[in-house]
Amino acid sequence: MNHDFPSFNEFNEDFEDLRDLLQQFENLKEGRSHAFLDEDSFEQIIDYYDEHDELNNALQAVEIAIEQFPFSSALLLKKSALLIETKKYREALALLEKAALLDSNDINLYILKTDVYLAMNQHEKAAALLEEQIRIFDGEDRTDLLLELADVYDDWEEFEKVFDCLKLLLEYDPNNEEALHKICFWTEFTGRNEESIRLHTNIINEHPYNQLAWFNLGTAYQGLKLYEKAIDAYQYAVVIDEKFDYAYRNMGDAYIHLRKYNEAIEVLQKHLEIAKPEDVIYEAIGHCYEKMRKFTQARYYYRKASHLSPHDDKLYLKIAKAYMTEESWENAIKSLQSALRINKNSAEYNITLGQCYLQLGMDKEALVQFLSAVRLRPNSAQAWKEFIRGLYAAGHVEEALTQLEAAEAKIGRKPVFLFYKAALLIAIGKTKEGLLQLETALQLHPRQVKKMVELDPSILQHTAVVELIARYRRKR
Template sequence: MRDFSQHDEEKDQELDELLQRYENLRKGRSSSYLEEEAFEKIIEYFESQEQYIKAFQAVEIATEQFPYSASLLIKKADLLLNRRQYDEALALLEQAAIFDNSNIDIYILKTEAFLALDRQEDAVALLNEALELFEGEDRVELLFELADVYDDYEDFDKVFDCLKEILQQEPDNEEALYKICFWTDYTGRNAESIEIHRRIIDEYPYNELAWFNLGAAFQGIKLYEKAIDAYQYALVIDEKMDYAYRNIGDAYIRLRKYKDAIESLEKVLELSKPEDVIYEAIGYCYEKMKNYAQARFYYRKASHLNPEVGYLAYKMAFTYYKEEKYELCIKQLDTALKLKRNKAEYNILMGECKMQLGFTKEAIQYFTNVVRLKPKSAIGWEALIKCLYDAGYYEEALKQLDNAVMMTKNKPVFTYYKALLYFVMGKRKEALLHLEEALTEAPAQLKKIIQINPSMLQHQQVADLILKYKKRKSNK
């Protein structure tokens, strides 16, 4: 058995001799003759060395000697495309097609030229014409080209159609299976994807990508249990498919099975490089399970990988708030606000903490920030008005209520707040009028106001009014 290094040495020697013969021919030193195949090797060598000027010189000499060679004309067209001489390249490709219209490279290079000239419709027409001429692997290659063209001018459903056609021809085509998963999610064509992958699995039951894609399509239409089953089959075939574990984790989160989600997400960490999103997802699961210390542990791990993301500090802060550890919550919020001062959620939580600790004026300032940042959102206005109410600033609260009504297009909750404020200010008539109006518009929101001031129910007129609307509702 010959040594590979000896074989490589012989090939290098052959190439050196070929290049020497080419140099002699180029400089007119001898009457040496090069075959068409020899020119192709020389051109390919110069291209591999990124010596494109030399490659072009060689192809020009070659096409002078072999003017009817389709393969040399195609090579010259390819080099012209690199020089952005698109019209010249197209003319050469037309010429090459006269000598050999069965060469797929003619259609691929023409497509490249059309796209460069912003002639997408011509590219589509050309490729559709070529699809009638080719079969097998060549046809699959053309379908991938056509998919890229549709992607280029954002006809994404047709990208999906091309991939679907490839999988009809080659059900186990790996590239198409990878791509169709993305485009299914992007186009929302999950039902079709389910049918496509069920057919593939019938023919190739051990294709883990087909099982994974089936799971992703089920997940796309919120059939999470079926999605998990499909991913589990993919993992039986390839137990190291970390993306299947990742998606199973997401599906369990959607099903609120947080313990199961944590198990799957921990498998992702075993199989792949640690990612902040995985640590964050595990933290979220622990938060939902009310294990706030563990939630913070994972949020902190996520923040070590992505220290510029303020919302992880906010998430940690929120767990402290849930535990009524307001000073620690504020400490984390300070970090979040340094990274993103104008984030309404950070300001509202800071305001709530300041209120709980009795720093009313500071709380009002943070809530004022919120309504400045999100003037059309009722949440900030509610927080500000409730804060002013708790602090006994009733006149200021009424003034802000007028602003809230104007900015939020008269949300019924603010009519309840007006009733509440007039009630504590001793203006019973105005309070009852606003309460009746609010009960007419949104009876379900009454409980929000009663939670703030349960003593309202002890007043007979208020109780009678509420009872009247309850009866009216039950009679409907």
């Protein structure tokens, strides 16, 4: 077996060497006799202290090292980096100028200078410096400088330029993983999907096995709502890398947009096989089953999602809605009570719970919920509407009229209230007044008449009501 890892003995030797170096450095500081420390040894000692957050020791080591090797640009750069860490930006800049005279071909010089400019909020200087060096360096150095420049533009909030920079980098170095990951986000952020499609198509033509390029092509098509094309691109990505979990996730989303729920479930299940299970994946599978009216499976996956995310009250609402579709009111109530325990301030949960209680003839409990919804959201037409409907269903017609007037005073005369008022007046025997009200409502909002029929289907047993509605239908 031939691993590239250092063996335990090698690791041990390295550790012994380092311990020996640190001991020699201690001897040097204390003025005791010590072995000669070369430049490389000093660099190891400085790095050790820096990595272990012993900044004072690191600075002391670098000072002594520079005294012995005054013309080492590498040591000057190390000292600059430590000064930047301790926020001594002016001193760091002065040292970097000195280092540049010794060796201007070290890319770290420009990256450290950029760090100083960013820390001092001088974005323009940072960008200008990097742009100048990008023209001079090539190979990996140019790539690193372009990535640095992209970060400068991000920090500067010049988001279009971040995209430009990454695009330039990928035209130069098409297989750069960091740039491919980043441009995916910035394409979505800037909405430059068409450019992304052109860029990644060119990359794929040259490098057909670049799965990240295929994935980015898919996300750009998805950004333009071209879901079939997106799916094609993702399929290429997973053929190249069958463990590409994000490609399965996005493909699932694209299939859901195309209402191809079976296919969506299949790729999302694949995601579950290769990646750590996530609530959003279970929830998406539940959503697919719900759309296919397979409510038992839908609930199963919503439950799995809620086990992973026990404080997500919306999942309990989804479970409840799946029960309500099957008229399983008691089970729906239990789920809604769980949702309300997590989020006491959701008028929607109160309303939905009230609707379930009404179905079970538990009028009193229903009204408590509807009233809670009105108190939570006094400006919500939906909350008032359900409260008035609840009062009517429970036979409190006079009270329903009183609350209707309160609702109108609070939030104005909504179309639905006009029809409700007509129905309520007819129900308490004020037929003539009710019909006049209905006529006004039909003149203003003829399409909303169904709201009145939903409130009380038996209203269609009144010949006068039916004739009036029919007259407005003919007019329309």
